Ligand SMILES: Cc1ncc(C[n+]2csc(CCOP(=O)(O)OP(=O)(O)O)c2C)c(N)n1
């Protein structure tokens with residue numbers, strides 16, 4: 001077998017156990033060397049290019065916190081004008097994607113640019129010191145949603161950003177986890193085979209911000225899915241009839257198993273009412289998705 005393309009050079013300065021390098025590595029292995037990466041400001045950009053080094057073995061463009069999707073749109077338009085073809089892949093964190101970069105992303109999807117946008121979702125602004133984002137889950141501790149006696153962590157649930165992009169009618173939207181690499185790779189392959197804007201939201205356990213032992217990264221990426229906290233799904237053209245859960249756990253684990261190794265949920269694990277609130281959010285979300293999946297598979301939509 002020919003050796004697989006290795007898109008990442010050693011020597012970057014990511015935290016031990018950072019899940020984002022794995023997301024990038026496997027996405028780019030599928031894409032191959034004829035790829036241009038556009039990278040929003042955030043952890044990934046910072047640790048991958050500590051001057052004078054770079055971990056990227058493909059052309060890489062760093063832009064501001066808020067405009068990866070706009071810059072990727074421009075790269076696509078320029079290549080088209082020059083008559084050249086390459087995969088254009090944008091990587092942004094949850095803050096750079098679901099919050100400050102959302103307008104640029106919405107525009108990129110609405111205009112129909114041929115770009116794959118991958119959001120590495122570590123559920124907070126990690127690079128600047130663990131501030132909450134709209135993708136931070138309910139009741140999680142962050143430095144701007146502290147867990148005190150009166151207010152126990154973030155008061156709002158996680159924003160369903162992949163759904164919102166799907167509602168634009170994007171040709172392909174999916175969620176992914178590095179614990180399910182075959183699923184992740186297949187989704188990247190599918191996305192790259194479709195013309196137009198594609199969006200993949202990949203959950204990224206963050207040892208520093210979620211506060212867990214670095215050896216547990218893949219285990220947490222698996223538990224996020226096995227507890228149905230972060231379901232794996234895909235959908236095409238915003239058409240609910242194409243919605244599919246790509247992995248249905250044989251046994252749905254209690255969300256506590258996902259929360260327990262993470263010290264950002266320590267206050268939740270000490271309070272059964274708080275734990276119940278998170279379990280309820282997970283259950284309602286999962287039930288909705290399971291019903292939709294079954295209706296779509298049975299052509300009842
Ligand atoms: C307009 C603007 N506001 C704030 C910042 C500071 N800043 C840089 S990265 C970042 C947070 C990035 O969060 P996220 O996109 O989730 O990526 P992560 O650091 O978690 O990888 C912030 C607030 C900035 N660079 N530009």
Ligand SMILES: [Mg+2]
Nearest residue numbers: 093094124126
């Ligand atoms: Mg983040």
